[in-house]
Amino acid sequence: METAPHPARNTVSHLAITPSILYFGTPVVLLTTENADGTFNLAPISSAWALGQVVVLGLGRHGQTGANLAARPELVISLPEPGQWAAVERLGELTGRPAAAGRGPRRARYEPDKFTAAGFRAQTSHTVRPPRVAECPIQLEARAVRVGTDAAGDFLIVEAGVLKVHADPRLLVPGTQHIEPAAWSPLIYNFRHYFGLGPELGHSGVSETPPTGAAARCAGGRKASGGVR
Incomplete structure (x- = not known):
């Protein structure tokens, strides 16, 4: 027997809108890359998704992260939790590229040591040169296998193959390689506001x-x- 459609679905009138952003609930990740002088850059992004063992990243074309990956493809993708939003926001006010200082809507400040400025600690990686963010519960060591522009030519699209995954043991289902979904809550960037997950x-x-x-x-x-x- 077919059930009648929910009445609310037939009564909603949608409006055609033109929002300035489309960050409709995506996770925040922190990217560590290597600078030309052997130091490391740390940057937050909010366009990331995984397909198998590949993570696809969306970056600004003129940032230090994109320049680093074009020359040195190793990186670490660290996933912060909701309580770390303030540190992520501090990172968003900084740039690792001197030429970009004072630009953008935030008038970003040049900072060569972003780890310290944000209150994070660098943790040595196992398979790549850039360090992990020690405080992040999940960390992915990776290598960029493809760096190109998006369809509009405004951003960089990076495909990164994951080489090694690190997880806080408190997040694991005991005796397995699985993350316990109820134990892990990513930091979500939702229309430029920070959120965590609600109940399952x-x-x-x-x-x-x-x-x-x-x-x-x-x-x-x-x-x-x-x-x-």
Whole structure:
């Protein structure tokens, strides 16, 4: 038997809008790259997504990170948690490129030691030269395999192959290689505001980790009442 559509879906009138940004809830990552003089740059970005063992990154064309990756492809992708948003925001006010100082909407300040300025510590990597951000619960050592421009020519699109993953052991499902979803909350950049995750609502049928909390209770109830229909 077909169910009637939800009435709310038939009564909403949408408006055509032209927003200045489209950051509709994406994770923040911190990128560590190597400068020409052997020092390291640390920069926050909010355009990152993973496909298999590749992470795709969106960068400004004229930043230090893009220039570094074009010449030296090794990098670290560190994922901060919600409580670290203030340190991420401090990084957003800095630039590692002297020529970019005073430019952009923030009038960025040149800072050669961004780790210290943001209150982070550098942690030695295992397979690449750039260091990890010690305070970040998840860190990905990687290598850029492709650096190009986006369709409009305004940004750089970087495809980075992940070489090694580091995770805080408190995030792992005991005895497995899996991150416990209920234990990990990424820092989310949502229309230039910072958020964390809320309670779990449900889980995918292909998930290899069980649901937790209210979602687990709902799943148990569905099984008890007949399972898949």
